[in-house]
Every structure is written in structure tokens, then in C-alpha cells.
Amino acid sequence: MAPEAVRNKKVVLKHYVEAGRGPRESDVEVVATETVVLAIPNGSPPALLVKNLYLSCDPYMRSRMAKHDPPGFVPDFTPGSVITGFGVSRVVDSTHPDFMVGDLIWGITGWEEYSLIVSDLGSFFKIRYTDLPLSYYTGLLGMAGITAYAGFYQVAQPKKGERVFVSAALGAVGQLVGQFAKLMDCYVVGSAGSDEKVDLLKNKFGFDEAFNYKQETDLNTALKRCLPEGIDIYFENVGGPMLDAVLLNMRVHGRIAVCGMISQLNLEKPDPVHNLFCLIMNQVKMEGFAVSNFYHLYREFEDEVVQLIREGKITYVEDVAEGLENAPAALVGLFSGRNVGKQLVVVARE
Ligand code: NAP
Secondary structure (H helix, E strand, C coil), X not given: CCCCEEEEEEEEECCCCCCCCCCCHHHEEEEEEEEEECCCCCCCCCCEEEEEEEEECCCCHHHHCCCXXXXXXXXXXXXXXXXEEEEEEEEEEXXXXXXXXXXXEEEEEECECXXXXXXXXXXXXXXXXXXXXXXXXXXXXXXXXXXXXXXXXXXXXXXXXXXXXXXXXXXXXXXXXXXXXXXXXXXXXXXXXXXXXXXXXXXXXXXXXXXXXXXXCCHHHXXXXXXXXXXXXXXXXXXXXXXXXXXXXXXXXXXXXXXXXXXXXXXXXXXXCCCCHHHHHCCCEXXXXXXXXXXXXXXXXXXXXXXXXXXXXXXXXXXXXXXXXXXXXXXXXXXXCCCCCEEEEECCCC
């Protein structure tokens, strides 16, 4: 029987996004293109043909929408081509020995209904806990989750009972960092961009305190109010004025795990940071990290967090956009904080 042929809807980058502004829905378009045959072409190198189920919206995709010369840390998208990102997929055809037809996997796929994957096959993990919601593998049990795990335990090196501050605390990474910190009996404070998010942090995620940074006239005052004895660990997701205020509040031998600086991604010129002298006065260690250097911990992380989910010790909030048509708005919304929890897109429910 001849393999099935289908139309393949996809999200394509129309043009590079210039510095100094956030991404817009009009920077990408959703197109239904050529018919694809659901079989790997003869003569192809080892490949996977996958049906995409869930896609992850991630802040780093903003930098891939720009042109970098010389090339940056992750490759730029190409105008006219489908954009790529982390997602959950079902294997429809495979010529790779590690994957079989029917496997559920997560890794870097196309923002389209079906993807032929010939490179980056090393980015894929087989999903072992298929009884949990598969969407968890776009965040909680996927890239964002291992980022929180590695950044908190490996980079920040927490001790029981320390004072922890997390920015973008209701985001995919932040909500998990806060919960890990609570599991170590830390005093945990988060910042977020709406009262609804602050309420969730305190009443659903068990943060000891939280504040809406958009309503504060002075971030230093807000931090002193919530953490009068200072901060042992700052899990940095936003950068800019928040980092500057945090530096004034770090305790001796504090650690700053620099995960991301979303507030800086759309600026033409980064905000100046004035208070770096505090690193010396209080012997604070500030360390950036990339999750890609911690994937060797993935299975250990997955087992631990699945256990915590089953015991009801970890909870999670997702913001779900239905359909590829709504993917551009979902991605753009990250940069104004429209998402409440992990932003993902459902391409197909099985
Ligand atoms: P997310 O928090 O789920 O979504 C982004 C959130 O950032 C928004 O909801 C918004 O929440 C906040 N935000 C947007 N613009 C902001 C601004 N100008 N100032 C302050 N906050 C702003 O995203 P995520 O996936 O968890 O990622 C969090 C951070 O981790 C990002 O910086 C990301 O780049 C970084 N990251 C790094 C690695 C790594 O390997 N180092 C891996 C994954 C993610 P509010 O409503 O609170 O403003």
C-alpha cells in the first residue's frame, strides 16, 4: 500500500526581527504547503518522520528570529523556512536504530504538523512516562524542567533553609525552581508581572511571598520588604533593573544562577548594571549556565520529578494555545507576560 500523503501546515519566519523591538505575529505566517508523503524518502540518511503533537514556546526563540553575524550560540532561523523548537512528537517512520514507529519523543522539531528530521537526532529523548500528560514534556519534564533542576541544584548549590528569590517566577522554569526550593525548606519569594500570577505563586505554589514587579515603584524596596534578611540565592530569569536591585540585597556568600535575561532580549542596547561591586563586598558567586551542558542529568531529573508529581509534591500550570494558527500569538505573548504558566501549543491531540 502506498504511504499516506497529507498537506502540511507550518509556521514560517517571514523576515528577520530587527533589534529594539519584540517579535510580532506578523513576523511569521502559518501556511499550508506542499503535500508530504508519510514515509522517509529512499536514500535518506538515518531519519525520523514525526507527527508533532505539542510545541513549546521559549524565550530563546526571539534571538533565533534575528540575524547574527558572526553566528550566535544557537543558529538563526531562515526567512522563508519553518521555525523549529522543542516539541513532543509521535514517530511515524524511522530509519534510525534508536527509534521505532509509534515511539513518543521530545526534542527539537519543526513548527508544523509533520517533520522529517535528519539532523539533531541527538536532541531527542524517548518519553517513558506516557501515562502523564504528554504536554508536560514541553516544559515540566522537558527542557524548562531540566533547566530549573540543573540551575537550582547544580549552579546555585542550595542549602536547607536558605532565602531564595526567583524572577519570572510563574514561568515554565520559575514555578519549578520555587517548588524545588520549598522542598528544601527554603524561604522562597517570587516576582511576576500580574496580581493573578502573584496569587498563584502564594496560594498554589506555596511561595512564602511574591510581588508584582510592574506595580512596584522601587524594586530594591520591594525586595527589602519581602526578604528583610537578604537573599542567599537569586535565580535570574529577567536581568536589567531586577538584577541591579537584587545585587544590593545579596547576602555574604550568596549565589546568582544566571538562567536568562528576558527583559533584555528586545532592547537595542542592554540596560546598564550599576551594582556589580556588591559581588565583591559580599563575596557573591554569579554564574551563567546553558541547559545543553546538563542533559546527562536528564533521566535522573525525570525519575525524581515524576516521583514528586505522583506524590502530589510538585504542581504545574500550563497556558495552552489550541492549533498552529494560534502559535504566533502564543510565542509573541511571552514577551509581554501574557502567558500564565508554561506556554505551549497543541498541534494535534492523539
Ligand atoms: P516563561 O517565564 O515561561 O515566560 C517568559 C516570562 O518572562 C513571561 O511570562 C513574563 O512573565 C516574563 N517577562 C517577559 N518580558 C519581561 C520583562 N521585560 N521583564 C521581566 N519579565 C518579563 O519563560 P521560561 O521558559 O520559564 O524562561 C525563563 C527564563 O529562562 C528566560 O529568560 C529564558 O530565556 C531562560 N532559559 C534559559 C535556559 C538556559 O539554558 N540558560 C533554558 C531555558 C530558559 P511576567 O508576567 O512575570 O512578566
